[in-house]
Amino acid sequence: MKNGNKKTLECDLCVIGGGIAGMAAAVSAAREGLKVVLIHDRTVLGGNASSEVRMWIRGASTRFPEYKEGGLVEELALDDMFYNTKMNWSLWDLVLLNKVRAEKNVTLLLSSTCCGAEEEDGIIKSVTAWKTDEYVFYNVKAKLYADCSGDSVLAEFTSAQFVSGRESKFDYGEPMAHERADDNTMGNSILLQYRPAQKNETEDCAVVPLTDDKFADSLKRRLPSASAFVPQENFWWLELGGNRNALRDNGQLTNELTSLAATTHEYIRGKVNQSGYMLDWIGSLAAKRETRRYVGDYVLTANDILASTPFDDEIAYGGWPMDDHYPEGLYSEKPNINYCFEKPYAIPYRCIYSKNIENLLFAGRNISVTHLALSSTRVMATCAMLGHAAGFAAVVAVRHGVLARGAGEYVGEIQQLLRLHDCYLLRTEREKVIAFPDAERNLEGKDNATVLKTGESRTFSVPKKFYRFVRIVFDSDFLRSEIKDEPKTAELKRFPSLCYNALGTVTVKTPSSLVKDFSLTFDEDERTTIKIENNRQRLVLVPLNREIDKITFCATKTRGSKDVRLFSIDVVE
Helix, strand or coil: CCHHHEEEEEEEEEEECCEHHHHHHHHHHHHCCCCEEEECCCCCCEHHHCCCCCCCCCCHHHCCHHHCCCHHHHHHHHHHHHHCCCCCHHHHHHHHHHHHHCCCCEEEECCEEEEEEEEECCEEEEEEEEECCCCEEEEEEEEEEEECCCCCHHHHCCCCCEEECECECCCCCCCCCECCCECCCCCEECCEEEEECCCCCCCCCCCCCCCCHHHHHHHHHHCCCHHHCCHHHCCCCCEECCCCCCCCCHHHHHHHHHHHHHHHHHHHHHHCCCCCEEEEEECCCCEECCCEEECECCCECHHHHHHCCCCCCEEEEECCCEEECCCCHHHCCCCCEEECCCCCEEEEHHHCEECCCCCEEECCCCCCECHHHHHHHCCHHHHHHHHHHHHHHHHHHHHHCCCHHHHHHHHHHHHHHHHHCCCCCCCCCCCCEECCCCCCCCCCCCCCCEEEECCCEEEEEEEEEEEEEEEEEECCCCCCCCCCCCCCCHHHHCCCCCCCCCCCCCCCCCCCCCEEEEEEECCCCHHHEEEECCCCCCEEEEEEEEEEEEEEEEEEEECCCCEEEEEEEEEEC
16 A cells, blocks of 8 residues: 555544434434544445435324424435425435535545445544545544444444344343244345336336246246335335345345346236336345444344333334344245234433443444344434434534543433434433423324414513523424325325436425524614524524624515414524
């Protein structure tokens, strides 16, 4: 290696993996002042949610709509509705990229593969990344590292403890687990995207199929008729690899899945072409569900999920069912197993830092859980909440001069940072100085927003102190009631992306309930008035950095609503 091909970067936090979890970790830490380096091995951000894979973001809200994830998930959804009204996947990639680029404290290394690490006495000293579009090795030295790669890539280069495969029912007392532990996992999937046929469009494109009698039998079971072809299901069942090594064999599995996807289309084209849909896209990158899981100070189990175990150190929640896919994937004769539960469950901080590497955090599908618990925690909205927690844990660790485990001594601060940034927790309320009556979350289906007239001012008193921010929560139509619950648009209720739908066939817009233009005045002098224009977010943190004792709020324009709808105004010391 020539010296000219090496560069060194120093930072507070190095995040490996730029999926939704890694983005949340990087953005969260950066917004609270940490210097962050984000390393991602693809050309676009988003991981399984990117245009390369096109898997929709899901979480607790799929079963418990009132527990819809906030934070970066809601931010991205609202940005997508503003910039990408036709839900074009390439523009979605740009929405993700701009979200990270907007953070001046983040150095983004795309097309960069983590290929080494230096460890000394249980502490990671540096990681090395090869940036393929610059032909440069980056050596990144950080106080803390957050592995959000999904694959636990740093387990490859450090002594970090990890596990893979399925536990037996005797390991953690999970009654629905297998009699014997094994190396099997949930498999990898490749997706197809169809679009409605245009007028006079009768001949669909042909692709080269794979001849496989076994697979043909599987297709006959799954697509016996035209009525069975439902593009909304996203062909998740094009899944392989759980009975192989989903990590080491991923290249081979991707090739096989691509061929099987082509065969699926040929079957649809030749046998059930009365569906009215045409092929629009076949993926070339397999989406992974499960590979390696780090071991933390606590291992979340299926029993914790079923009982909704309360944790004092809660930092995220989940609600997706335990959706355990059979390792054989599409060749399985059995349906996947869904274990449902009555309410969302908490995930403790002890699940997102390493048991034996002192400065290693992690977030995503690689956290410290059993296989069965992972079948629920693995979905991307939940992973995003875990990413927020990892980012804020790094903030707290740096502030107090401790490492990952030590940040747990200040878990209350992590929880308050999460609440500050609109990340809900099951048992932890936000501690705040309220200027306006607090009604941030509508958990009972009631309309608890305060309604003001456009141009109407309200003045609130607060204790006279120095404050960093004014924090405002507007009505973003959080449960997407503006979107009609029809087959074509139902998924928009949770997130504005339809991986199965034609690009440009559904139009979305910024919720009309959002406030667009507003002002904050802090005394009678107009020079202390801050005007915000063209807002498109639910949570707005207005930099203040001054001493005040009262706030006058006035909204002059909404995104279409006749009235101004407001949930909360508070100040941040």
